[in-house]
Amino acid sequence: MLINRGVGKLRGRRLAEVVVTHVDDLIGGQPDASGLLAQHPDEAVVLEEMFRISEWLHKTLVPVSPRRQFVAKLKMKLQEAQASSLAVSSKQDQCWAVRATKTVGILLSIVALAALITRVIGVIIVIVTFLNKRYRSTAPA
C-alpha cells in the first residue's frame, strides 16, 4: 500500500511537471502538445484533457485594462492624501520638539532652583552655626 502511494505520488509529480511545461510553452507562444504527448504515451488520454483545459484558460483569461480616468484620478487622490499626511506628521514632529524642549527647560529650571534652595539652606546653616558659637563664647560662665 505504501509502495502504491509512493508510485501514485511520483506519477502525480510527473504529470504536474508535464502539464506545467505545456502551459509555460503555451504562454511563451511555443506550445508543443504533440511533442509532450509523444514523450508520455501512457498518460496521453489524461494529458490531452489537461492540455485542452489549459488552452481554454489561456484563451479566456486575457489581461484587461482599467479606465484611464480611474487610474489618473486614484493616483491624484493617493498622492494628495500622502502629501497631506506627511504635512500633518511634520507639524506633529515640530510640536513634539517644542514640547520636548519646554519639558527639558522646565526640568533644568527645577534642578537649578533646587540647587539654589540647597545653597541658601547651606548659607543659613553656616550663619546659624556661627551665631550659635559666638553666643556660647560670649555667654557668662
Add this chain to the structure above:
Amino acid sequence: MTEVENSSAEMLDENELVEQAKTDPEAFGELYERYVTKIYNYIYYRTGNHHDAEDVTARVFQRALQHIPNYVNRGLPFSAWLYRIAHNLVVNWHRDRGRRKVVPLDDLPLGSLRADAPERITESREEQDLLLASIHALPDDRQQLLILKFVERFSNAEIGAIMGRSEGAIKSLYHRTLLALRSEIERKQEQNLSSKPSD
C-alpha cells in the same frame, strides 16, 4: 548585463523606489503606476466586474499607502506584498457579499476570440461564462494561481514568491487545480443539461 544581473539591478531600483515612496508622493505615484494594472487585473477576475474591481483596487492602494511606512524589505518583490493586500481584500469582499460560487460577469474581454458568425460568438460566450463560473467556484488560492499564471503571466518562481510556496508546490497546485476545474466544469455542464427543458 546577464538576466540575473538585470533582475538584481531591477530589485535594487525597486527597493530604492519603495524607500523613497514612504515619504515622497512622486515616488509613490511611480510605484502605483507600475502595479495598478496588474492589481486591477487580479481583482477584476476575482470579482467579475469593473465597478467592484475599481472599488477594491482603490482600497488596495489606500491600504498600501497607509502601511508603506512600516514596510520592511524581506527579500521578496514589492508586488508580493501588494498581491497579499489584494488577496485579503478580495476575500473580505466575497465574505461581505456572501458571493462565492457564481459571480455575474460583465463585458468580458472577447478580443482574443475571432468574431465569426454570431452563433459562434454566442457559443464562445457561453463557454467563457462556463469556464469563468467554474473558476469562481474554486478555493481562493487556486483562483489566485490561475490568474497569476494566465492573466499576469508570472513565472512559477514569481507565483511561489507571491503565494509563499516553493516552485514545486506551485506546479503541484496547478495540476490539482486543473483536476478540480475539470470536475467543476463537468458538474456545471450536467446541471445545465438537467435544467434545460427537454425538446
